[in-house]
Amino acid sequence: MTIHLYNTLLREKQIFEPIDAGNVRMYVCGPTVYDYAHIGNARPVVCFDVLYRLLRHVYGESHVTYVRNITDIDDKIMAAAEKTGESIESITARTAGWYHDDMAALGALPPDREPRATEFVPQMVKLIEQLIAKGFAYEAEKHVLFNVPAMQDYGQLSKRSLDDMIAGARVDVAPYKKHPADFTLWKPSAENQVGWPSPWGRGRPGWHIECSAMSGEILGQVFDIHAGGIDLIFPHHENEIAQSRCAHGSAVMAKYWLHNGFVQVNGQKMSKSLGNFFTVHELLEEGFRGEAIRLALLSAHYRQPIDITREGIQDAKAQLDRFYRALAMVSDLAVEAAPTDHVLAAIADDLNTPLALSELHELVTKLNKATSQAEKKVAKAALLGGAKLLGILWQDPAKWLQSGGSADDAAVIEAQIAARLAARKAKNFAEADRIRDDLAARGILLEDSSSGTTWRRA
């Protein structure tokens, strides 16, 4: 199976060729933990989870290393700590826990390694020392800055020239910078702020250096895939590349750079600064299922912008209902899940999840139409195989269809169904329909079939 991925570095789709097929290495920029994750934060997690699943499928589960960091030191965290008086450790432990819970609810596999910035400060210091030694960084007023003009081909990822950046500069340039584009590697901390000792005094790392340090340490100086949101192309990823390549003297940092499009609300970017976001946590609290949120996120191609709405999640839930209804009909058939070539090819073609999903729908139709056990087994195996790559349909069908909603006890519902059955046998259809309507009013839908009556929640 040939995997094609759109590489931001070249702005084109490329055949994916791992550096070492025995250990395919991917790094995804993780969250800064100071608050609940919003849907926009969840998108790269879900999209690149599909990539992780694909790579594991193609190269084998033990031949892929997925690293996703946690940024647990940052000015926003410090600001939150100062505001509430809660310690940084306490804030990051709590919010990282929320993050784990929410991403698990979305069916995202945990990464193989989840390094935290605070655990890698010595490596960051070492990297900065190397950059200074090689003339790519300089110290100024207790800061250490990356010397952008020293790098010949800076700007490859974002396709920006130094001139462009000066022309478009919207920021006040700090007086100690030699060049406006120079960025911070290390900055001083005040006495009351967290800090680490360094050759340049007590301080803390700049934003970009942690990813260079952690990816270099865990995945090596050059690895396969680096991914994140489209807004990270500049400056974050551009600067990571500058740091890592200049420190290591390597031609590339990662071979393939992948970027997911934005989650939007009414056609506008969802972001904390705009205040138009909703969190995964609050959607789960409202009763939306994590799997439905996941499917909503996967219903558009990962590089396209996507408008996430409650209606959209509801639509995704309806699709899952269709899948689970079909699976519930064949729950007694044991199969070995294996994706069809079509589904696999769709996902391998730069993660075309909407196309894969449409294939899954056709498999459901096939499954519903199947008359022989053999046909049903083939369709079920294919459906589950594709679903596994997408990270959906992992639940027990009956549980999916019957859980959630009101607190009606299953035994009570079964009793009602029995009463209705008796009424039907006695041809008392008025009573039978009354029971059915009564249940429907409570969100319980009945379905009669030759094999009996089943129920599900609306």
Added chain:
RNA sequence: GGCCCGGUGGCAGAGUGGCCAUGCAGAGGACUGCAAAUCCUCGUACGUCGGUUCGAUUCCGGCCCGGGCCUCCA
């Protein structure tokens, strides 16, 4: 100002130089005591103006509209 994405049927959303996406919603039919579910059938979709072509939604160019990055941001 520089760089970069989009505009597909009522909605969501793939894709393709000539024929089917798919799901939801809608119409009709089969099945059902009636429903639900399921299956079958259906709807002159590709922003706009030109160009290339036997033929363009798909390639090229202009225009209009929307969005993003250039500052923290997934």
